Amino acid sequence: MAKVLIVDDEERMLGSFERAVVGMGHAVITAISAERAIELIDSSLPDVIISDLVMPGMGGLELLSHVKATHPSIPVIILTGQGTVKTAVQSIKNGAFDYITKPFDIDEIELAINRAIEHRDLISENIALKNQIERKYSFSNIIGESKPMIDIYRVIERIKDTKSNVLITGESGTGKELIAKAIHFNGFLKDSPFVTVDCASIAENLLESEMFGHVKGSFTGAHRDRTGYFEEADGGTIFLDEIAEFSIHLQTKLLRVIQEGEFSRVGESKVRKVNVRIIAATNRDLEAAVKSGSFREDLYYRLNVIRIKMPSLRERIEDIPQLARHFTLKYSEKIDKNITGISDEVITIFSRHAWPGNVRELENIVERAVIFCDSSSILPHHLPDGMTSDSQNPCFATEHSFKNMSYKDAKNAIVKNFNREYIVNLIKNCGGNISEASRKSGIDRGGLYRLIRKYELDDDLRN
Ligand SMILES: Nc1ncnc2c1ncn2[C@@H]1O[C@H](COP(=O)(O)OP(=O)(O)OP(=O)(O)O)[C@@H](O)[C@H]1O
């Protein structure tokens, strides 16, 4: 049942209309003029408004624009006499949900009311969905109260309502994407599109057309015109994940979008305009890429207007207990278990672990522990094999070899040793199977390959 407000200046008409709509099972409120309708809308909040077009005093179109301005989610159906179809079309352009020409039969009215209600429900569902997304990326879902995280919250707060480009750097799994979404969904662009492009997962020869679109026939397989991600993101934010994967050609094209807001689809010379905020992310060393000539320096400066450096989990071990508890509750709720905590031993193991896969690795390990957990809190034996022993990682025993280093260098060297050892053990334990190692550790395959390259582990893995 819906609440329907009927507006018509003819009393007789209003009466018979009311009886018909009540007969359909709806509640009805009537108004003899648009002015009276406006008074009633605020107090009775109807689900649907049906209004005559031509009335003395304020007409249907004016009422429509009033409703659009004050209660945009209430659908309005306009009734028109014959010969005013043109105005009726105008009313649709002005945002009316539908129009019905007189004389009409009752079935037509019933259909229009039902469609309007469905439409309104859909809109409120969309709003609910949007609220859910907003909640998901609100600050309250970013866990961590360590100093580096608080600094990051401050930066987000300062930039969320600007269109400045942002560069987010940090190791794999540190939360770069999470932060990119937090910037967008907490800021003034939150009602505009947010488009993610995972540059590493798109084949290089397709990346340009995915980003900028193409015209039919511009290459084999281009069967029709296609818009690219940049056009989809117009007015909003584009998140370019793994920006270091861009070829020099694409870098040049990206620079033009940033500088002039212009680009062309592949195979087309027509210049198109877009207005997007760019958030780029990478876990590679872009400065080194600039030095070696594989990344354009001018583009680097354009992207690096605001820089956010995500700390590795090792740099904020004080956040580990809170993160671990957060994921425990998240997954225990998800699979309907009643696990309420984590034992102190597990927290100790966690704070000694090297976490090369950062928060994602922690999340995966907790998820797995929740699945295996047979008590009310997570205990060491719910953790993967090897995790309990790597807290006694031998790299701690060789600390004397760092004697002549500064504290910072020594710390870095220890972490590096720790990571090398962890990765070699992990992959060896998986019989050299990178996909399995990836599943076990929560570090994606690309991340593992990058770490193998970074630490030059090929030889260690061969032996
Ligand atoms: N501070 C945090 N609080 C809660 N969850 C987090 C936090 N940081 C990361 N996560 C979670 O960890 C996982 C990895 O985060 P995300 O995908 O944002 O990392 P990333 O830096 O983009 O990784 P990659 O470089 O591998 O793409 C996600 O499930 C994310 O929700």
Ligand SMILES: [Mg+2]
């Ligand atoms: Mg990512």
